[in-house]
Amino acid sequence: MxxxxxxxxxxxxxxxTPDRTALVFEKRSWTFAQLYRNTLKAASALSASxxxxxxxxxxxxxxxxxxxxxxxxxxxxxAIALMLNSRLTAEEIEWxxxxxxxxxxxxxxxxERKAAAISGIRSISIADFPDGKPFTPRxxxxxxxxxxxxxxxxxxxxxxxxxxxxxxHYTSAEGSALNLGLHTDDTWLxxxxxxxxxxxxxxxKSVIYGMEVCLFEKFDAKRINxxxxxxxxxxxxxxxxxxxxxxKELTGNYSPRFRCMLxxxxxxxxxxxxxxxxxxxxxxxTYGMTETSSxxxxxxxxxxxxxxxSAGKPLFPCAVKIDGEEEGEILVSGPNVxxxxxxxxxxxxxxxxxxxxxxxxxxxxxxxxxxxxxxxRSDLIISGGENIYPAEIESVLTSFEAVLEAGVTGVPDxxxxxxxxxxxxxxxxxxSEELAAFCSEKLARYKVPAYFIQVDKLPRNASxxxxxxxxxxxxxxxxxx
Amino acid sequence: MxxxxxxxxxxxxxxxTPDRTALVFEKRSWTFAQLYRNTLKAASALSASxxxxxxxxxxxxxxxxxxxxxxxxxxxxxAIALMLNSRLTAEEIEWxxxxxxxxxxxxxxxxERKAAAISGIRSISIADFPDGKPFTPRxxxxxxxxxxxxxxxxxxxxxxxxxxxxxxHYTSAEGSALNLGLHTDDTWLxxxxxxxxxxxxxxxKSVIYGMEVCLFEKFDAKRINxxxxxxxxxxxxxxxxxxxxxxKELTGNYSPRFRCMLxxxxxxxxxxxxxxxxxxxxxxxTYGMTETSSxxxxxxxxxxxxxxxSAGKPLFPCAVKIDGEEEGEILVSGPNVxxxxxxxxxxxxxxxxxxxxxxxxxxxxxxxxxxxxxxxRSDLIISGGENIYPAEIESVLTSFEAVLEAGVTGVPDxxxxxxxxxxxxxxxxxxSEELAAFCSEKLARYKVPAYFIQVDKLPRNASxxxxxxxxxxxxxxxxxx
Numbered sequence: 001m002x003x004x005x006x007x008x009x010x011x012x013x014x015x016x017t018p019d020r021t022a023l024v025f026e027k028r029s030w031t032f033a034q035l036y037r038n039t040l041k042a043a044s045a046l047s048a049s050x051x052x053x054x055x056x057x058x059x060x061x062x063x064x065x066x067x068x069x070x071x072x073x074x075x076x077x078x079a080i081a082l083m084l085n086s087r088l089t090a091e092e093i094e095w096x097x098x099x100x101x102x103x104x105x106x107x108x109x110x111x112e113r114k115a116a117a118i119s120g121i122r123s124i125s126i127a128d129f130p131d132g133k134p135f136t137p138r139x140x141x142x143x144x145x146x147x148x149x150x151x152x153x154x155x156x157x158x159x160x161x162x163x164x165x166x167x168x169h170y171t172s173a174e175g176s177a178l179n180l181g182l183h184t185d186d187t188w189l190x191x192x193x194x195x196x197x198x199x200x201x202x203x204x205k206s207v208i209y210g211m212e213v214c215l216f217e218k219f220d221a222k223r224i225n226x227x228x229x230x231x232x233x234x235x236x237x238x239x240x241x242x243x244x245x246x247x248k249e250l251t252g253n254y255s256p257r258f259r260c261m262l263x264x265x266x267x268x269x270x271x272x273x274x275x276x277x278x279x280x281x282x283x284x285x286t287y288g289m290t291e292t293s294s295x296x297x298x299x300x301x302x303x304x305x306x307x308x309x310s311a312g313k314p315l316f317p318c319a320v321k322i323d324g325e326e327e328g329e330i331l332v333s334g335p336n337v338x339x340x341x342x343x344x345x346x347x348x349x350x351x352x353x354x355x356x357x358x359x360x361x362x363x364x365x366x367x368x369x370x371x372x373x374x375x376x377r378s379d380l381i382i383s384g385g386e387n388i389y390p391a392e393i394e395s396v397l398t399s400f401e402a403v404l405e406a407g408v409t410g411v412p413d414x415x416x417x418x419x420x421x422x423x424x425x426x427x428x429x430x431x432s433e434e435l436a437a438f439c440s441e442k443l444a445r446y447k448v449p450a451y452f453i454q455v456d457k458l459p460r461n462a463s464x465x466x467x468x469x470x471x472x473x474x475x476x477x478x479x480x481x
Numbered sequence: 482m483x484x485x486x487x488x489x490x491x492x493x494x495x496x497x498t499p500d501r502t503a504l505v506f507e508k509r510s511w512t513f514a515q516l517y518r519n520t521l522k523a524a525s526a527l528s529a530s531x532x533x534x535x536x537x538x539x540x541x542x543x544x545x546x547x548x549x550x551x552x553x554x555x556x557x558x559x560a561i562a563l564m565l566n567s568r569l570t571a572e573e574i575e576w577x578x579x580x581x582x583x584x585x586x587x588x589x590x591x592x593e594r595k596a597a598a599i600s601g602i603r604s605i606s607i608a609d610f611p612d613g614k615p616f617t618p619r620x621x622x623x624x625x626x627x628x629x630x631x632x633x634x635x636x637x638x639x640x641x642x643x644x645x646x647x648x649x650h651y652t653s654a655e656g657s658a659l660n661l662g663l664h665t666d667d668t669w670l671x672x673x674x675x676x677x678x679x680x681x682x683x684x685x686k687s688v689i690y691g692m693e694v695c696l697f698e699k700f701d702a703k704r705i706n707x708x709x710x711x712x713x714x715x716x717x718x719x720x721x722x723x724x725x726x727x728x729k730e731l732t733g734n735y736s737p738r739f740r741c742m743l744x745x746x747x748x749x750x751x752x753x754x755x756x757x758x759x760x761x762x763x764x765x766x767t768y769g770m771t772e773t774s775s776x777x778x779x780x781x782x783x784x785x786x787x788x789x790x791s792a793g794k795p796l797f798p799c800a801v802k803i804d805g806e807e808e809g810e811i812l813v814s815g816p817n818v819x820x821x822x823x824x825x826x827x828x829x830x831x832x833x834x835x836x837x838x839x840x841x842x843x844x845x846x847x848x849x850x851x852x853x854x855x856x857x858r859s860d861l862i863i864s865g866g867e868n869i870y871p872a873e874i875e876s877v878l879t880s881f882e883a884v885l886e887a888g889v890t891g892v893p894d895x896x897x898x899x900x901x902x903x904x905x906x907x908x909x910x911x912x913s914e915e916l917a918a919f920c921s922e923k924l925a926r927y928k929v930p931a932y933f934i935q936v937d938k939l940p941r942n943a944s945x946x947x948x949x950x951x952x953x954x955x956x957x958x959x960x961x962x
Contacts, residue, residue, distance in 0.1 A: 005836070006816075007800050015850055016794050174655050178690060182663045208797065209659060313497050316689065319488050335487075355486070369496055 005140040006170070009035055009207045010072050017203035021212045024187075025065050027235035032210065035072070038065075042126070044135035049105055053078035056149065058097050058105035059195070060084045060115055062127060063217045068203055069193050070106055070126045075147065076137040082149045082161070083195040087386070087444040090117035096151050097121055100161050100342055128306030149342060150197060152290045152387065159392075161289045161342035164197070169204040171335035172293040175315035179298055180235070180260055180284070182209055189236040191216035191224055192385065198237050198264060221245040231255035233343060238419055239265035240272065240386035243283075260284055264295065265385045267419075273304050287311035287373055291357060293336040296320070297371050310370040310408050320371055321356070322364060330363040331356040379468045381410030383418050386446050390468055393420055393449060396442045400435065402426045407458045408449060409471040413481070421479075422449035423471050425446050425457060453479065486621040487651070490688045491553050502509065502693045505668075506546050516553070519546075523554035523607070525616035530605050530816040532585055534559035537630065539586035541565045541596055542607060544675050544698045546892050550698055551587055551607045552675070556628065557618040563630045563642070564676040568867070568925040571598035577632050578602055581823055582640050604887055624648030630823060631678060633771045634870065640873075642823035643771045645678070650685040652816035653774040656796035660779055661716070661741055661765070663690055670717040672697035672705055673866065679718050679745060682775035695901070702726040711738035720746035720866035721753065721898055724764075728756050741765055746866045754785050768792035768854055772838060774817040777801070778852050801852055802837070803845060808855060811844040812837040831853065860949045862891030864899050867927050871949055874901055874930060877923045883907045888939045889930060890952040892961070902954050902960075903930035906938060934960065945957065 006012075013022075014036035022035040030038065049055060057079050061067040074081045082100050085092050097105060097118065105123045107115035109139070115123050148165045151159040183206075188205065190213050192198040206213045214233055216224065219242055225232045229252050236258075238246070243263060261283045262278070268285060276283045283304050286295035297320060299312030314320045318334030337357045340348040351358050360380075363373045381388040390408035397406035404425045410418040432452040439448045459470035494503075495517035503516040511519065532538060542548040555562045560833055563581050565574050578586060578599065586604045588596035596604050622628075628647045629756050632640040669686065671694050673679040687694045695714055697705065700723055708714045710733050717739075719727070724744060740755070742764045749766060757764045764785050769776035780793030795801045799815030818838045821829040832839050843855045862869040871889035878887035886904045891899040903916070913933040920929045940951035 012797060012800075016797065174659075175657060177663060178655075181665050182658060184662050210797075316493060316497065316691075317487050319493075442727050 004167075006143060007085075008076070008138050008141055010039055010075065011137055011139075013207050013210055017210045020210055023068060023215060024066060024212050025215045025217075026066070026150075030065070032207075035069070038069045038129075039072040039076060040135045040137065041131065042066075042069040042129045042477050043076040043137065044132035045129040046070075046073050046079075046106070046124065047077055047135060048132050049104070050122070051077055051079050051124075055103040056082050056100045057078040058082045058084050058093070058100075058102050058121075060086055060093065060111045061194070062107040062110050063190065063194050063199065063215055064108060065215065066108060066126050068213075068215070069129070071148075071194070071203060072207070073202070075141070076135065078138055078145075080146045081406065082147055082151075083200060084385075085151075085193070085195050085444065086111055086114075087446055089442060089444060090114050091442060092444065094118045094120075095099070096159060097163070098314065099151075099159070100149055104468070109282045130216060141144045141166045141171065144339070148200060150195070150200075150290045160344050160347055162288075162338050163340060163342055164293050164338060166204070168293040168336050168338060169201065170208060171317060172201060172295075173208040173337060175317050175334070176205065176295065177209065180212075180262075183234065183259075185257075186234045187212040187214050187232060189214045189216065189224065189227060189233040191219045191242070192237050192239070196385075197288075197290050197294050198239075198385070202237060219245075221249040225250050225254075228254040228258045231257040234258055235260040235262065237262045237264065238430070239263070241384045241415060243268070243276075244272060247272065247279075250279065253279060254281060262286060262295070262298075264288060265382050270308060274306065277305060285311055287371060289359065291338045291351075291359070292318075292332060293338070296332050296334060296336065298371070302371070304398050307366075307370050310366070310372050312371065313369060314371075320365070323358070327362060327364045328369060330359045330361045330373065332359060333357060360390045379409065381408075381418050381420055383410070383413070383420070383446055384416040388420055388447050390420065393422065393439070393443065393447055396439055397422055397424055398444075402428050402430055402433075405458055406466055407466050407471050409468045411451065411472065411475045411476065413450070421451040421452040421453065421471075421475055423453050423455050423458060423474070426454060430454065451475075451479070485624045485648075487624060487647070489557070489619050489622055491503045491556065492618055493618075494567075494580045494688050494691055498691045498805045501691055504546060504549060504694050506696045506698075509546070513544070513688075516550070519550045519610075520557060521552040521616045521618065522612065523550040523610045524557040525545075525613035526610040527554055527560075527587070527605065528558055528616060529613050530585070531603070532558055532560050536560040537563050537581045537586040539563045539565050539574070539581075539583050539602075540676070541567055541574065541586060542589040542675070543567065543591050544671065544680065544696055545568070545589060546696065547589060547607050548675050549694075549696070550610070552629075552684060553688070556622070557616065559619055559626075561627045561630055563632075566632075566674070566676050566867075566925065567592055567838075568597075568927055570597050570923060570925060572923060573925065575599045575734055577640060577642070580632075580640070581630055624651065625820070629642065629681060629887075631676070631681075631771045641825050641828055643819050644821060644823055645771075645774050645819060649774040649817050649819060650682065651689060652798060653682060653776075654686045654689040656798050656815070656817060657686065657776065658690065659797045661743075663692075664740075666738075666833070667715045668693040668713060670695045670696050670697065670705065670708060670714040672700045673718050673720070673721070677866070677895065678769075678771050678775050679720075680868070683718060700726075702730040706731050706735075709735040709739045709885075712738040715739055716741040716743065718745065720744070722865045722896060722927060723750050724749070724757075725753060728753065728760075731760065735762060737764075743767060743776070743779075745769060746863050751789060754789065758786060761916070766792055768852060770840065772819045772832075772840070773799075773813060773815070774819065777813050777815060779815065780851070784851070784855060791853050793852065794850060795852075804839070808843060808845045811842045811852070811854065813839045813840060813876050814838065817929060821918055827932075828858075842940065860890065862899050862901050863864075864891070864894070864901070864927055865897040869928050871901065874903065874928055875896060877920055878903060878905055878916070880923075881919050883909050883911055886939055888947050888949055888952050890949045890956065892932065892953065892956045894931070898916070900931040901928065902932040902934065902952075902956055903940060904934050904936050904955070907935060911935060932956075932960070 018033035022032040023030045105331040264307035282301040285299040288299040323329040406424040411421040413419040459467040501513035503513040671683040763782040766780040767776035768778040804810040887905040892902040894900040938947040
């Protein structure tokens with residue numbers, strides 16, 4: 001091996017700690033040896049279906065064991081997993097598959113219909129892998145080789161595929177362990193989607209750490225609270241909306257074994273943190289994105305209240321700086337930061353300068369070096385942990401025949417933190433219902449604006465650039481209940 | 482930063498966790514912020530003395546806080562620490578300094594006299610660093626840049642400088658954490674020498690993990706037992722002779738907080754392991770060497786007795802194989818393995834083939850992949866954790882005027898595990914005393930043979946190669962008490 005090579009992770013893990021529990025789902029569990037056997041069976045079937053090293057394969061699937069077998073199987077083959085947000089429409093998914101030049105789409109039974117609506121690509125069910133020829137896995141992984149792709153939008157509304165290498169995932173797992181510690185009896189509850197970096201990174205940590213993952217198909221505050229109360233689980237990843245629901249349902253206390261509530265998706269409101277403190281819940285607020293392969297900045301629980309609103313300090317192998325005197329764009333660097341977007345030389349040139357990734361988010365550092373995120377990247381709306389880009393919704397709205405121009409902004413929502421609101425100029429009166437119906441065909445449900453507001457004109461600056469923050473102010477002043 | 486760069490470790494650590502305890506020595510302790518300040522003061526003084534980035538600096542010092550400040554200070558400057566075994570003679574040390582092209586030798590008061598005996602190189606005392614100009618440390622470390630050099634001998638008797646890069650130390654620390662886990666309250670007791678990789682690697686783990694090191698100047702079984710009994714310490718690195726002494730002294734039990742007895746330097750005898758089991762002491766047997774920047778293979782405590790004599794399985798990012806059908810040379814690979822010996826192109830060509838490092842040790846793997854080390858590299862004698870190479874002693878003996886030829890082998894010793902015994906052919910009767918006196922001038926005390934045996938001829942094979950194993954058999958049959 002040279003320094004960029006590593007032993008095949010799952011093979012090595014099944015060799016080193018075969019009898020440790022790797023995965024628990026409902027009433028079933030798998031050791032690493034069993035997980036490896038299931039994975040090899042999946043790899044054999046996928047390989048027999050024509051998937052080869054270097055292929056890009058869409059994965060459209062729920063949080064189920066088969067999805068995890070599939071993720072690992074693609075790594076055994078050396079194919080790249082294009083993790084598809086299952087909330088997207090068939091049209092949105094097709095666009096990503098085409099953009100990445102994907103060879104196959106893999107789907108589970110729940111997504112069969114959506115997969116069938118996608119044309120021009122071979123589809124493979126991952127419901128039940130048939131027995132096949134024994135599969136010979138790769139001996140080594142190469143650290144700078146792509147492992148997974150996840151699409152994320154930008155201010156232009158055109159989603160870009162973030163390339164996550166094996167090295168990105170490995171160093172992310174290690175950086176997190178250096179920060180959170182690593183206990184032999186750790187169990188990480190995964191109720192966040194496997195197609196997001198939040199969920200996918202838990203699976204990577206599992207194989208790298210030799211750690212049990214407790215997988216939930218859906219978020220269920222009551223059942224999750226039970227797992228945290230009875231001591232089955234030591235760590236969980238959540239977004240604010242999940243934590244809020246869990247606290248509403250919580251009657252008892254979490255087990256002393258439970259040691260980390262890893263909170264992503266924007267700063268948490270004070271009352272929520274106060275509640276956590278009263279219940280002795282160790283909250284680690286984080287800042288991260290698809291491009292950093294999970295958290296890159298984390299706030300230790302002892303600072304949760306004194307550094308309210310801060311995302312904390314970088315992981316050990318990472319660095320953060322601000323492009324500007326006081327406030328400015330947040331720049332990050334570290335071995336977990338993506339090497340770039342798939343087939344987007346221009347975006348890469350803009351985003352990566354002198355080894356620093358330009359996040360597009362605005363922030364400041366206090367005198368002790370704690371990061372405060374002031375504004376997510378250029379009008380990004382974070383709704384229940386999902387990223388929504390106004391430009392994408394605006395381009396759908398302006399494709400409606402009567403709409404002349406449109407501006408979308410995030411407005412506060414008690415349940416989701418934020419939801420999109422659309423302002424538009426049209427050549428005739430339109431109903432919210434017909435616009436919502438039109439958007440629902442083109443956009444994942446969570447992106448469909450919660451409010452449609454017809455106006456005479458949109459606020460623009462001298463160079464005719466849409467001023468979305470003025471829309472937000474307009475909402476606050478005129479429309480908020 | 483590019484992917485090979487990392488934030489300056491100590492600067493980053495002092496930024497991330499300034500108030501955590503970094504170091505405890507006797508009654509004093511230092512937080513990471515304090516350690517960093519002491520280090521910058523040392524770096525300022527060393528820099529003012531002319532030490533520059535890329536210089537090789539000998540470090541001849543005891544296990545004292547100042548030695549740790551010096552190790553870190555050299556990293557701040559970007560100079561390479563040539564860690565000198567303080568048991569070596571001035572002559573042996575001078576040879577290493579010359580071989581490495583060292584610019585300076587740094588010494589503490591205890592080694593002042595030995596340092597003064599070394600000519601032709603600038604020497605600097607590290608007893609007390611004067612206040613100087615503020616020092617500006619490096620922002621980043623480069624992973625493939627040399628960090629430290631430690632000399633190790635080989636079958637030829639000519640010591641070679643092992644280059645340990647920042648990346649070697651980093652990945653060694655990480656691989657160890659993935660295996661042993663990492664707790665926020667970990668404290669690692671260091672009573673092994675800082676000039677050995679066993680001690681140096683503890684200091685590197687300290688800064689990478691943000692972990693407290695409890696430093697002992699000398700091994701003291703009673704005081705160390707106290708630390709393990711009262712719960713001050715969670716992990717300790719030992720060799721068999723140390724563990725044996727500690728068990729002899731132990732009257733009570735170690736604290737439940739104590740979680741890892743990391744045992745290096747060859748397989749432990751069964752009675753010792755049985756005693757540990759009776760006392761619930763979690764022993765992790767390991768296999769490693771200077772070239773692997775610390776352990777590379779480790780046996781988990783649950784296998785201590787069932788896999789008796791095994792060194793275990795490789796760390797997660799590493800691999801081990803045997804060059805041969807059943808038994809053969811042990812080959813290792815991993816990011817913690819040295820990239821080579823300093824200025825030794827021929828040795829490097831021999832030792833590194835297809836990405837595997839040829840250890841020279843002989844071993845076998847059982848059906849489950851556990852490594853058994855059958856013979857340390859070509860007649861290596863391990864005495865109380867120190868490596869002794871017979872060829873080096875033989876060449877000193879044959880430089881004595883009356884000695885015609887000599888053969889050295891390791892023979893069992895209750896205290897040290899093994900000690901060197903010398904067989905020689907001479908042209909007149911010689912006394913052990915005069916030979917011992919002669920050797921003591923040329924060799925570190927631990928290398929001076931415990932026994933001198935005059936013989937008529939040495940066992941050699943057809944091609945006249947000395948058969949050292951026959952010497953060992955001869956000792957067993959004719960001389961052992």
